Amino acid sequence: MKILFKISVSVICTSFLISPLFAADSAGNRADSSILIGYQTGAHLATMIAPPLRIGTFVGDWEIALDMGSNSWTSTSGSASGTATYTNQGLNTRYFVGNSFNILAAIHNREYSAKVTETSGSNSGTLDAKATVATFGIGNHWLMDWGLYIGADWFMAGSALSQSSTVAGEFTTSGKKDVEDLGKFVNQVSTAGGVLVFTVGFAF
Numbered sequence: 081m082k083i084l085f086k087i088s089v090s091v092i093c094t095s096f097l098i099s100p101l102f103a104a105d106s107a108g109n110r111a112d113s114s115i116l117i118g119y120q121t122g123a124h125l126a127t128m129i130a131p132p133l134r135i136g137t138f139v140g141d142w143e144i145a146l147d148m149g150s151n152s153w154t155s156t157s158g159s160a161s162g163t164a165t166y167t168n169q170g171l172n173t174r175y176f177v178g179n180s181f182n183i184l185a186a187i188h189n190r191e192y193s194a195k196v197t198e199t200s201g202s203n204s205g206t207l208d209a210k211a212t213v214a215t216f217g218i219g220n221h222w223l224m225d226w227g228l229y230i231g232a233d234w235f236m237a238g239s240a241l242s243q244s245s246t247v248a249g250e251f252t253t254s255g256k257k258d259v260e261d262l263g264k265f266v267n268q269v270s271t272a273g274g275v276l277v278f279t280v281g282f283a284f
Contacts, residue, residue, distance in 0.1 A: 106179045109223040109283070110138045116145060118229055118281020124236060124274025126190055126213075129153075130168035134281065143174040143221075147188065155194075155262065162207060162262060164194030170213075174221065184217040184233055187241070190270035196249070196259050205249015209263040211270040212241040219277075227284055233277040240271040 118134040120127055129151055136145025149168035156162075170188030177183065192209040215238045221231025245263030247256060 105225075106221070106223045107176065109225060110143070110176070113138055113223065113227075113283040116143065116229060116281055116283045118145075118279045120147070120277060120279050122233075122274060122277035124277045125269045125272045126168050126188070127274065127277060129269065130166050132168055134172065134279065136172070138283075141176045143172075143176070143182070145172045146170075147172050147186075162194035162196040162259075164192050164207075166266075167191045174219075176221075180220040180222050180231070182219055182221055184215065184219060184236065186215040188213050188215065192263070192266040192270075194262075196247075196262070203249070203251045205247060205251060205259070207245070207247055207259055207263050209243075209245040209266040209270075211243040211267045213271050214239050214241050215273070217273075217277075221279065223283055227282045229279070229281040229283050231279045233279075234275065236274040236277055238271045238273045240267070243267045243271070 116136040130149035132147035132149030134145045147170050152165045154163045172186040174182040190211050194207045196207045197204040217233045217236035219233035223229050247259050
């Protein structure tokens with residue numbers, strides 16, 4: 081993931097330098113394109129954990145896309161550890177004001193599903209943390225004549241529409257609290273905003 085992130089940043093930085101030569105008419109290029117396939121990365125916790133593949137289309141001044149991301153990892157909180165799968169899926173829309181400047185409005189379902197074990201004993205159980213998140217932001221996204229799509233959401237603010245955390249299994253009192261705290265932490269990650277969130281892709 082670190083190598084992919086470095087490659088993405090390098091492509092983005094290079095593209096920003098040459099974009100004025102090729103993307104003078106991003107609005108016109110969007111009008112001539114039907115399908116967008118891209119990848120998102122940047123300073124946004126949910127994106128960093130499960131970078132989404134984005135598949136979308138252009139409708140007038142709108143970009144409408146589906147985000148699909150998933151990742152597995154192990155985390156620890158106090159006396160509990162969990163091996164989990166985190167999914168990051170949702171609907172991503174942008175309204176373009178002019179050539180590249182746009183307003184982001186998105187809704188995502190983010191879910192953490194884990195088998196949790198107390199590191200101080202043999203007790204185990206499951207943790208399911210879910211959050212439905214609304215995200216708003218502003219950014220600039222360019223579409224070059226030859227199909228390269230690059231952009232940045234300069235600022236993103238997230239707000240939880242709903243969230244839940246369910247613990248099941250046999251734990252000590254302190255162990256159950258640690259598992260519950262882990263669920264709360266995951267939902268905080270899911271609802272956090274971000275800055276400098278980049279998208280790289282192609283449209284055709």
